[in-house]
Amino acid sequence: MVQTIAxxxxxxxDLKQALGLQQSLDPAFFGEWxxxxxxxxxxxxxxxxxxxxxxxxxxxDPPMLENSVKMVVLSPLLDLAGxxxxxxxxxxxxxxxxxREDDGIVIRGRIDVLVLKEQFWLLVIESKxxxxxxxxxxxxxxxxxxxxxKPPQAIVPTFGLITxxxxxxxxxxxxxxxxxxxxxxxxxxxxxxxxxxxxxQILKRLGAQVLAAEET
Numbered sequence: 001m002v003q004t005i006a007x008x009x010x011x012x013x014d015l016k017q018a019l020g021l022q023q024s025l026d027p028a029f030f031g032e033w034x035x036x037x038x039x040x041x042x043x044x045x046x047x048x049x050x051x052x053x054x055x056x057x058x059x060x061d062p063p064m065l066e067n068s069v070k071m072v073v074l075s076p077l078l079d080l081a082g083x084x085x086x087x088x089x090x091x092x093x094x095x096x097x098x099x100r101e102d103d104g105i106v107i108r109g110r111i112d113v114l115v116l117k118e119q120f121w122l123l124v125i126e127s128k129x130x131x132x133x134x135x136x137x138x139x140x141x142x143x144x145x146x147x148x149x150k151p152p153q154a155i156v157p158t159f160g161l162i163t164x165x166x167x168x169x170x171x172x173x174x175x176x177x178x179x180x181x182x183x184x185x186x187x188x189x190x191x192x193x194x195x196x197x198x199x200x201q202i203l204k205r206l207g208a209q210v211l212a213a214e215e216t
Contacts, residue, residue: 030182037201069165
């Protein structure tokens with residue numbers, strides 16, 4: 001009998017049962033977010049300062065819902081990272097289907113915002129209410145990322161970003177030889193300084209890595 005699980009209700013236990021997913025504790029597994037990062041221009045820093053200020057102003061009248069997060073925070077980030085231009089493209093409300101026939105488990109759902117490079121998933125972005133902790137969305141994001149349509153024999157990582165507009169958490173998964181994942185540290189706009197700088201730098205780094213992998 002086939003068991004169907006909605007992606008937005010999936011748990012880490014569900015993913016472990018369906019795919020044997022394990023969390024990697026090796027710091028080298030997801031070293032991309034800690035590597036030397038590309039420098040930001042003064043204009044980029046000024047725009048990110050304005051994004052942070054706009055978000056802070058909107059936080060005075062909570063809760064800030066999904067569409068507001070997209071407009072105020074995600075849209076300028078994706079623009080500065082270059083994900084609105086070829087060879088990347090944007091899709092929204094994309095259906096996913098993750099299954100393993102021998103276990104009779106199917107996980108279905110819809111991705112909020114998806115950045116693609118020739119069917120390679122770069123980012124899975126879950127924009128939630130501003131008062132919704134991003135850690136609660138980790139199983140849902142992993143379920144989406146693990147449905148990557150790349151051939152199963154390819155050892156190709158998928159990168160993800162979960163954000164509620166205030167907090168940002170990067171994820172990395174692989175399917176072969178064993179399904180594994182790891183996460184970055186949590187970035188937040190309430191921290192001193194402007195952590196959008198680092199978030200944008202990581203987005204640029206991951207984008208460049210995807211392009212380099214496609215060329216090899």
